Amino acid sequence: MRIFDAIWAFRYKGTVVDGLHQALFGSSLTTYGWIWLIVGVILILSGIFIMTSKSIQGEIARWVGVVAAAIAAITAITWLPYYPIWALVYAGLSLAVIYALTAHFDEPAEHSRRERVS
Secondary structure, rough: OOHHHHHHHHOOOOOOOOHHHHOOOOOHHHHHHHHHHHHHHHHHHHHHHHHHHHHHHHHHHHHHHHHHHHHHHHHHHOOOOOOOOHHHHHHHHHHHHHHHHHHOOOOHEEEEEHHHHO
């Protein structure tokens, strides 16, 4: 999602919302595009570590994902007045990611498969 945000920020040619003139990282959408692109790459790398490693790297990557999804959910709410549908979809996906990264993560695959069969 952050990479889509970055692409949008790089390509957007319309007027910028007035509140962006007092924003944390300035009024340029290009700056936000670069920030979102870097965050997107970090999150993709975290996802790769989660899928390939059950060691400490996977655990750290999982918590990077949880924190990033929580921040995404909170910041999505701030966009609610401007883009209500997009903000709700974004917040919902963020909550789904948090659930996926925290629920039953430490259970071995064999154990959960046996429970479903019973």
